[in-house]
Amino acid sequence: MKKQELIENIRRKKSFLCVGLDTDVKKIPPHLAAFDDPVFAFNKAIIDATAPYCVAYKPNTAFYESLGSNGMLAFEKTVSYLKAQYPDQFVIADAKRGDIGNTSALYARAFFERMKVDAVTVAPYMGEDSVKPFLSYPGGWVILLALTSNQGAKDFQLTECAEGGRLFEKVLEKSQEWAGEEQMMYVVGATQASLLSEVRRLVPKHFLLVPGIGAQGGSLAEVAACGMTEDCGLLVNASRSIIYASKDVDFAEAARKEAQSLQKEMEVLLQGNK
Amino acid sequence: MKKQELIENIRRKKSFLCVGLDTDVKKIPPHLAAFDDPVFAFNKAIIDATAPYCVAYKPNTAFYESLGSNGMLAFEKTVSYLKAQYPDQFVIADAKRGDIGNTSALYARAFFERMKVDAVTVAPYMGEDSVKPFLSYPGGWVILLALTSNQGAKDFQLTECAEGGRLFEKVLEKSQEWAGEEQMMYVVGATQASLLSEVRRLVPKHFLLVPGIGAQGGSLAEVAACGMTEDCGLLVNASRSIIYASKDVDFAEAARKEAQSLQKEMEVLLQGNK
Numbered sequence: 001m002k003k004q005e006l007i008e009n010i011r012r013k014k015s016f017l018c019v020g021l022d023t024d025v026k027k028i029p030p031h032l033a034a035f036d037d038p039v040f041a042f043n044k045a046i047i048d049a050t051a052p053y054c055v056a057y058k059p060n061t062a063f064y065e066s067l068g069s070n071g072m073l074a075f076e077k078t079v080s081y082l083k084a085q086y087p088d089q090f091v092i093a094d095a096k097r098g099d100i101g102n103t104s105a106l107y108a109r110a111f112f113e114r115m116k117v118d119a120v121t122v123a124p125y126m127g128e129d130s131v132k133p134f135l136s137y138p139g140g141w142v143i144l145l146a147l148t149s150n151q152g153a154k155d156f157q158l159t160e161c162a163e164g165g166r167l168f169e170k171v172l173e174k175s176q177e178w179a180g181e182e183q184m185m186y187v188v189g190a191t192q193a194s195l196l197s198e199v200r201r202l203v204p205k206h207f208l209l210v211p212g213i214g215a216q217g218g219s220l221a222e223v224a225a226c227g228m229t230e231d232c233g234l235l236v237n238a239s240r241s242i243i244y245a246s247k248d249v250d251f252a253e254a255a256r257k258e259a260q261s262l263q264k265e266m267e268v269l270l271q272g273n274k
Numbered sequence: 275m276k277k278q279e280l281i282e283n284i285r286r287k288k289s290f291l292c293v294g295l296d297t298d299v300k301k302i303p304p305h306l307a308a309f310d311d312p313v314f315a316f317n318k319a320i321i322d323a324t325a326p327y328c329v330a331y332k333p334n335t336a337f338y339e340s341l342g343s344n345g346m347l348a349f350e351k352t353v354s355y356l357k358a359q360y361p362d363q364f365v366i367a368d369a370k371r372g373d374i375g376n377t378s379a380l381y382a383r384a385f386f387e388r389m390k391v392d393a394v395t396v397a398p399y400m401g402e403d404s405v406k407p408f409l410s411y412p413g414g415w416v417i418l419l420a421l422t423s424n425q426g427a428k429d430f431q432l433t434e435c436a437e438g439g440r441l442f443e444k445v446l447e448k449s450q451e452w453a454g455e456e457q458m459m460y461v462v463g464a465t466q467a468s469l470l471s472e473v474r475r476l477v478p479k480h481f482l483l484v485p486g487i488g489a490q491g492g493s494l495a496e497v498a499a500c501g502m503t504e505d506c507g508l509l510v511n512a513s514r515s516i517i518y519a520s521k522d523v524d525f526a527e528a529a530r531k532e533a534q535s536l537q538k539e540m541e542v543l544l545q546g547n548k
Contacts, residue, residue, distance in 0.1 A: 024380070062373055062380040068388050069347040076342055096373055098397060099336055100424040100490075106298070106336040114342050123372060125399045125419055127426020145399055150374040152401020155448055159441065162434035167441065174429055216374075 001090050001118045001139060003182050003207070007231045009055045009088050014267040016232050018056035018092065018209065019259060020239025021046065021078060022063050025071075027244060029251050039067065039074040042251075044081060046243050049256035053263035056090040056235050057082055058209075079115045090235070092209070093117040096145060101129035112137040119143050121187060121209070124171045128178055135179050142184050146171050147199065149189025149212030168195075172202040181206045188227070190218025190236065196226035207233050214241030220262070224269040232270065238262060275364050275392045275413060277456050277481070281505045283329045283362050288541040290506050292330035292366065292483065293533060294513025295320065295352060296337050299345075301518060303525050313341065313348040316525075318355060320517050323530035327537035330364040330509050331356055332483075353389045364509070366483070367391040370419060375403035386411040393417050395461060395483070398445045402452055409453050416458050420445050421473065423463025423486030442469075446476040455480045462501070464492025464510065470500035481507050488515030494536070498543040506544065512536060 010016050021043050028042045035041035047057065064075035082091050097107045097120065104122075111120045112134075119141035122131050134142045147157055147168040157168040165173070172186060181203075188199050190212035199208070208227055212218035213236060220236060227234055238258075246254030284290050295317055302316045309315035321331065333352055338345035356365050371381045371394065385394045386408075393415035396405055408416045421431055421442040431442040439447070449458060455477075462473050464486035473482065482501055486492035487510055494510060501508055516536075520528030 022377070060373070060377055062371070062377045062384070065346075066380040066384040066388070068350055068384070069343040072339075072346045073343040094373075096397070096400075097336070097370070099334070099368075099370055100422065100485075101426075103296070103334055103336045106340040110336070110340040110342070114340070123370070123397045123399050125397050125430060126370075126422050126424060127429030127431070129424050129426040131426070148374065148400050150400060150403050152375075152403040152405075155401030156399060156441065156444065157401070159444060160436035162436050167430065167433065170430065170433060211374075 006055065006090055010232045013055055014270055015053055015055055015263040016234050016236055016266055017054040017259060017262050018058050018235045018237040019046070019050050019054045019242055020211070020237045021057055021059035021243065022239040023243065024063055025067060027247070029247055029249060031249055037074055037077065039071065040077045043078045045252040046255050047082060047086065049252040050242065050259040051086050051089065053259040056092060058092040058094045058237055060094040076115055079117055083116055090119065091117045092119045092121065092143060094121045096121050096123045098123040098126050098130040100126065101133060104130050105133035108134045108137060112140045119185065121145065124175065131175065131178055135183055142179065143209050144171065144175055144184060144186050146186040147188045147192045147195060149191045149216050149218065153189065153192065169202060172199065185209050187211065190223045191216055193218060193222040193226050196223065200227060205229060205233065207235060209235045209237065211237040214238040220265055221269065228269070228273050280329065280364055284506045287329055288544055289327055289329055289537040290508050290510055290540055291328040291533060291536050292332050292509045292511040293320070293324050293328045293516055294511045295331055295333035295517065296513040297517065298337055299341060301521070303521055303523060305523055311348055311351065313345065314351045317352045319526040320529050321356060321360065323526040324516065324533040325360050325363065327533040330366060332366040332368045332511055334368040350389055353391055357390055364393065365391045366393045366395065366417060368395045370395050370397045372397040372400050372404040374400065375407060378404050379407035382407045382411065386414045393459065395419065398449065405449065405452055409457055416453065417483050418445065418449050418458060418460055420460040421462045421466045421469060423465045423490050423492065427463065427466065443476060446473065459483050461485065464497045465490055467492060467496040467500050470497065474501060479503060479507065481509060483509045483511060485511040488512040494539055495543065502543070502547050
């Protein structure tokens with residue numbers, strides 16, 4: 001999906017919500033155990049309920065890998081379902097991959113050729129040749145980890161570099177030599193909203209994928225205030241607060257309400273941005 | 275597997291060789307296409323041929339994921355085969371994972387509970403809570419990326435920190451607060467042999483997993499000279515130079531010869547270490 005198409009979807013749907021499909025088989029409603037593939041059944045119901053209110057979905061590979069090859073099948077079926085039924089949704093494989101060049105090329109093949117996602121999250125630690133293979137697919141995006149939403153972000157990402165700036169700033173600067181805003185986004189956690197303005201100085205026009213509202217405690221209004229561009233420039237992700245809004249038979253309806261509530265909040269923020 | 279057991283295996287087999295099972299379905303001998311699972315058939319033959327000469331195997335998940343759920347099945351079958359037939363082999367899932375705490379916990383569940391590998395490679399960028407969930411399995415090891423073998427290693431890993439030292443040194447220091455040498459190893463590329471002595475100053479007793487000899491050009495003798503401890507303290511990995519030693523029907527025999535040749539070289543280096 002091209003950047004302009006994503007921007008148009010955001011304007012049309014008045015939403016920059018990404019729904020995180022972090023589907024833990026141990027947390028889904030018990031009645032789904034009757035299905036052949038409970039994880040896929042859960043995802044399908046969540047997607048059908050929330051699609052009007054979001055522009056992106058982000059299944060995190062960890063939750064699927066924890067179920068072995070059956071889990072990966074559920075992952076693949078989820079992406080296929082999204083692509084077939086909701087082709088205007090931006091699909092992100094939250095995989096945080098990154099390896100030496102010839103190996104990253106295999107990950108890129110897995111996600112872009114086989115699964116046909118729009119974007120993959122990539123870890124920057126191994127540098128240029130670990131990221132570039134993900135950039136060789138037309139229409140495919142890299143979403144590079146810059147400043148993550150977790151406590152551990154402070155351990156290395158906030159390290160001051162002798163040349164000036166912190167490590168996450170070096171990642172933002174260096175990686176712009178590899179691709180521009182039409183192919184690269186950055187992960188910046190909502191729990192780091194105070195640093196979002198600093199991120200924006202380095203990447204004024206890039207889209208940012210912002211996890212950390214909801215269960216992790218970040219504020220949507222603060223994220224919008226510090227990070228929104230004239231094209232919105234944000235995909236704000238919520239996972240647990242939507243998909244586990246209810247743990248009973250009404251889980252999809254509860255997820256719909258939660259997604260709709262976030263969309264309404266986003267609609268106001270987008271209007272205020274005009 | 276405990277550290278002492280690994281050390282004893284190295285002494286007994288006179289080898290610190292790790293065979294990298296980076297099995298690319300596009301590169302294996304064509305006659306294997308007749309098998310139900312060509313990747314597993316290839317791995318099984320490579321393992322049977324090389325097991326006497328090595329102490330560890332390291333399948334890289336990228337190669338299996340590129341085949342989707344069938345590939346992950348081949349990965350699982352490979353680990354199960356190793357654990358059943360060669361219980362003295364140290365099995366490393368080269369996955370380079372790392373995510374926020376609750377998500378890393380799912381990766382840890384996948385690799386340690388489901389697949390029962392001995393170790394997982396983990397990327398440090400997201401810090402403490404992204405690594406710790408991998409440390410909660412008795413007998414399970416984290417092999418943390420410190421200084422990788424690829425060109426891109428220079429982009430961030432060699433960044434000078436304002437507080438002194440380079441980023442890879444900060445990773446080596448900080449991570450020792452999370453686990454000791456009985457549960458943590460570090461990836462240090464053979465192509466960085468000149469820096470191995472500096473790594474050893476910070477982690478004098480830890481095992482290092484050293485990729486990059488063979489196809490990537492690192493020297494085994496140089497690695498041993500700069501990195502070997504009194505307990506050896508090294509697992510040196512070769513992948514492509516062994517598993518693709520021949521691309522014909524004699525691939526397993528060619529792999530055996532290549533592994534044996536490296537083992538002979540290692541035997542001499544271990545003797546010289548006494």
